[in-house]
Amino acid sequence: MKKVTWLAKVNLEKCIGCGTCDKVCPVYAIEMKDRKAIIDSNLCTGCGNCEQRCPISVIELVKRDEPIYLKVDVASVDQDAMKAICLKAKFNPEQIVCYCTETRADEVAAAILKGADTPEKVSQMTGIRTGCGVECIQPILRMLDAAGIVPEKPRGWQWYGKTPTIWDIPEEIREKYNARGFYFAEDEALLDAISKIKPEGE
Template identity: 60%
Template structure:
């Protein structure tokens, strides 16, 4: 479980309803209504993205009266299903995906198996992407894609980065072009596959 201790406070005299806060919130917790930014305290995960990106300094992070605990219990779903989803996404279940918050692949997989279908929903349930809010979007997309979820950014939602190419989906022409320059794509893939396949045999549990 993770504790959320901060909450945005909006100075209505400074807010210009520019909607920047809406665009950078990873969980859609802040919306402009009647030309004022309004915070949904139950959804907010305290990332401070809105405060840092507001061009008018209208938002300040303050302490919550009571910390909010979030997280998905990996034991609430069949762990074999978690393993299958992680392996399909070429991720080890115990692999840390979000170093800012400390979320592992197994927890993200559990959230998806319990019904999360978008990056916003995954972040809301697990807290992933509420630190730097940027780096861990890639493994989220990989797990959602592996689960068969359609990857379309919602209006006013997560910033669209697209999926980064991995060792498993590099085009042959790219591998051929750079293999003579000191890159070992196939060898890297074999090592990664061995590590990930190990979790199916229970070698790391």
């Protein structure tokens, strides 16, 4: 769960309508209207991406009157389906996949099962990718792929391609470097085992 206590606020008198903030918002909370950045307070997660990247510094984070909470109840979805998405994406369900917001793999999978079919919708529901906003696109894309969902790349600069993992290394590369001190098979077996570790009592 992420508790959101901040809200982005634009000085509309000084906004030049460059659209940078719109392109870096991970949840599409900003829309350009009449060359002014308009922020939807219901969607804003207070990540600060827009504030940090505004070229003329006319966006600030202000305290919300009341906090909002981003959370998906993992217990409300089919547990086998949730675990299947996590395991196919090579994540342990209890594994933290976004350290800024402490979002776990099971919550991302639950969001997908509840209809989140884009990274932006997953972020809106769980808060993932609304901290530093740098690498958390990776687990989201992997888990969407595991669920059979291939979202179209949206506008903006928040998407990066999936980083290759141990499971993506071609066989010819493995054969070439196995004799040079790399342990691809052992690493893959260890990571597979970690993804399948069950919580105590299960």
